[in-house]
Amino acid sequence: MQQxxxxxxxxxxxxALLFIxxxxxxxxxxxxxxxxxxxxxxxxxxxALRAVxxxxxxxxxxxxxxxxxxxxxxxxxxxxxxTSSFDVAGFEVASGFNGKSSWMRDSREGLRTLTGLASRxxxxxxxxxxxxxxxxxxxxxKLSLAGTSDINGKPANAVQFTTAKxxxxxxxxxAATGLLVRxxxxxxxxxxxxxxxxxxxVDGVLEAHTILINDGKEQFEIKLAExxxxxxxxxxxxxxxxxxxxxxxxxxxxxKEVKAxxxxxxxxxxxxxxxxxITSRELEQNGQLREKESETFELTFFKGHRIRRQxxxxxxxxxxxxxxxxxxxxxxxxRDIEKKEAEKDKKAKEREVAQGNSGSPDPERxxxxxxxxxxxxxxxxxxxxxxxxxxxxxxxxxxxxxxxxPQKDYEKFFGKMAGAIWVDVTDKxxxxxxxxxxxxxxxAGGLLAALREGASFTLEADRINDxxxxxxxxxxxxxxxxxxxxxxxxxxxxxxxxxxxxxxxxEKEKLKDPIKP
Numbered sequence: 001m002q003q004x005x006x007x008x009x010x011x012x013x014x015x016a017l018l019f020i021x022x023x024x025x026x027x028x029x030x031x032x033x034x035x036x037x038x039x040x041x042x043x044x045x046x047x048a049l050r051a052v053x054x055x056x057x058x059x060x061x062x063x064x065x066x067x068x069x070x071x072x073x074x075x076x077x078x079x080x081x082x083t084s085s086f087d088v089a090g091f092e093v094a095s096g097f098n099g100k101s102s103w104m105r106d107s108r109e110g111l112r113t114l115t116g117l118a119s120r121x122x123x124x125x126x127x128x129x130x131x132x133x134x135x136x137x138x139x140x141x142k143l144s145l146a147g148t149s150d151i152n153g154k155p156a157n158a159v160q161f162t163t164a165k166x167x168x169x170x171x172x173x174x175a176a177t178g179l180l181v182r183x184x185x186x187x188x189x190x191x192x193x194x195x196x197x198x199x200x201x202v203d204g205v206l207e208a209h210t211i212l213i214n215d216g217k218e219q220f221e222i223k224l225a226e227x228x229x230x231x232x233x234x235x236x237x238x239x240x241x242x243x244x245x246x247x248x249x250x251x252x253x254x255x256k257e258v259k260a261x262x263x264x265x266x267x268x269x270x271x272x273x274x275x276x277x278i279t280s281r282e283l284e285q286n287g288q289l290r291e292k293e294s295e296t297f298e299l300t301f302f303k304g305h306r307i308r309r310q311x312x313x314x315x316x317x318x319x320x321x322x323x324x325x326x327x328x329x330x331x332x333x334x335r336d337i338e339k340k341e342a343e344k345d346k347k348a349k350e351r352e353v354a355q356g357n358s359g360s361p362d363p364e365r366x367x368x369x370x371x372x373x374x375x376x377x378x379x380x381x382x383x384x385x386x387x388x389x390x391x392x393x394x395x396x397x398x399x400x401x402x403x404x405x406p407q408k409d410y411e412k413f414f415g416k417m418a419g420a421i422w423v424d425v426t427d428k429x430x431x432x433x434x435x436x437x438x439x440x441x442x443x444a445g446g447l448l449a450a451l452r453e454g455a456s457f458t459l460e461a462d463r464i465n466d467x468x469x470x471x472x473x474x475x476x477x478x479x480x481x482x483x484x485x486x487x488x489x490x491x492x493x494x495x496x497x498x499x500x501x502x503x504x505x506x507e508k509e510k511l512k513d514p515i516k517p
Contacts, residue, residue, distance in 0.1 A: 039178030
């Protein structure tokens with residue numbers, strides 16, 4: 001705590017304070033955390049906190065605005081499963097993360113899958129409720145000192161835990177005892193505050209038995225009657241709640257329609273151009289996400305291949321010289337495509353007789369991988385009807401399919417992913433995908449690189465010109481170990497826009513002209 005001392009009397013007063021016991025205000029986040037671990041584990045250390053693999057709490061909740069009461073419960077299980085619920089005077093609220101998607105249900109807005117910042121924040125909270133901050137280094141997060149505060153009349157040290165995705169969780173520890181006294185967790189556009197008191201020993205860990213929650217609209221006080229560690233929990237308790245008598249389509253049939261529509265959209269792609277702006281960020285030591293660089297590209301499609309023409313960097317358009325260099329690169333790319341396509345056509349004709357009418361995919365044609373191909377290595381669960389951006393969608397979760405033996409590299413990769421997919425009911429197109437790597441994936445057996453567990457991406461698409469679905473945004477968060485030595489963390493956001501439809505024949509002539517001899 002910083003104070004301004006003036007005059008001799010102030011100096012004498014400060015010297016006198018040296019002889020009076022008082023809380024030590026931390027000088028570093030590590031010091032705060034070490035004190036907290038010692039206090040919360042009753043002196044037994046980090047091992048005692050890590051020994052908790054699951055927990056369950058139950059008690060009474062009181063809405064302070066009108067003193068209405070009800071029941072409250074919450075539970076968590078490693079690595080990241082979490083759910084909580086309460087019922088106050090007939091108003092029910094429940095939320096959960098099942099390792100694939102985040103969901104919420106209340107008496108006012110019903111049941112829905114969380115998206116955007118709300119989804120990101122709740123998934124981060126679920127991981128935090130299980131492992132606290134203990135794995136922040138492994139998860140490529142940051143701990144930084146966040147100053148001091150007065151919590152319930154007592155000084156407290158604050159630490160900010162920033163996840164690799166930029167979620168900021170502020171944690172306050174009593175300066176004298178080291179015990180957890182407050183958390184500030186983001187929830188989309190709001191921040192929820194949890195105050196903790198009445199700490200009691202449970203299996204060697206000091207756990208708060210009174211919780212005060214402030215969500216910006218209401219305040220709730222929870223008095224816990226039961227706190228249990230390492231209880232046996234059913235994973236089904238964290239899953240998306242099932243709604244009775246809800247008519248749902250056959251998912252396999254739906255995915256076949258999605259694949260057929262993707263094939264038709266391939267034909268429309270060559271009539272469109274749009275921009276792609278990739279912004280790379282890095283997490284600094286103080287927990288702030290800093291923009292490193294941005295690149296802007298113009299995307300077009302030629303004979304089924306994507307052409308990326310870079311037009312700017314870091315918010316500035318290319319100079320004439322840079323444009324000329326990029327044009328040469330694009331022209332070479334087009335020549336290579338034409339050459340490869342000619343070779344493929346020749347080989348395809350040679351194999352035509354042997355292949356017959358079996359319908360087997362011709363690997364030399366470089367066919368696009370569809371969403372149904374990707375999900376072949378996945379188990380599809382929890383289908384439900386919802387609305388997304390004003391349109392009706394079918395949402396379902398996916399997770400690795402037990403016992404599946406992947407044949408192709410992309411099947412091996414997606415066979416280690418879990419997440420959720422939103423499919424537009426009318427157009428049978430994928431409107432949103434959230435996916436997370438639940439097991440490390442090695443490239444070339446790990447000799448070249450390895451994607452660490454927790455790597456994730458989100459992709460959204462929308463209907464353009466009432467005829468085609470194109471990407472609108474994407475978020476990527478990867479931790480890559482390269483050549484078994486160097487670690488690279490990739491945090492990118494990608495924005496798509498400036499969609500333009502043009503005459504495909506005229507555009508092809510424009511593409512061909514620069515490469516004529």
